Amino acid sequence: PYVVTDNCIRCKYTDCVEVCPVDCFYEGDNMLVIHPDECIDCGVCEPECPAEAIKPDTEPGLDKWLKINAEYADKWPNITLRKEPPADAASFDGVAGKFEAHFS
Numbered sequence: 001p002y003v004v005t006d007n008c009i010r011c012k013y014t015d016c017v018e019v020c021p022v023d024c025f026y027e028g029d030n031m032l033v034i035h036p037d038e039c040i041d042c043g044v045c046e047p048e049c050p051a052e053a054i055k056p057d058t059e060p061g062l063d064k065w066l067k068i069n070a071e072y073a074d075k076w077p078n079i080t081l082r083k084e085p086p087a088d089a090a091s092f093d094g095v096a097g098k099f100e101a102h103f104s
């Protein structure tokens with residue numbers, strides 16, 4: 001599957017949800033995740049993310065994020081419609097340590 005990774009946190013642009021053919025994005029307060037059992041690996045969401053936060057889990061080093069996507073997709077509500085990103089989204093693009101400081 002594809003996974004949402006660190007740079008979504010507090011950017012949360014939500015462009016990704018509009019293109020997913022199986023509606024498998026789930027919403028936390030500060031980021032989204034993809035349900036790994038529902039994602040059909042089509043890849044159309046990856047280029048839609050302005051923060052480049054979506055990656056295929058075949059990339060090295062994403063085990064942590066695959067686990068986080070799986071765990072929270074079962075806990076958070078489904079999201080299928082784009083919403084306005086946080087007003088300060090751009091100021092968090094590329095910031096390090098967002099998981100430790102702001103994951104929710």
Ligand code: SF4
Nearest residue numbers: 020039040042043045
């Ligand atoms: Fe949805 Fe396709 Fe992205 Fe998977 S790869 S989350 S199915 S748009």
Ligand code: F3S
Nearest residue numbers: 008013014015016049
């Ligand atoms: Fe996050 Fe990118 Fe979607 S910032 S909400 S993965 S468009």
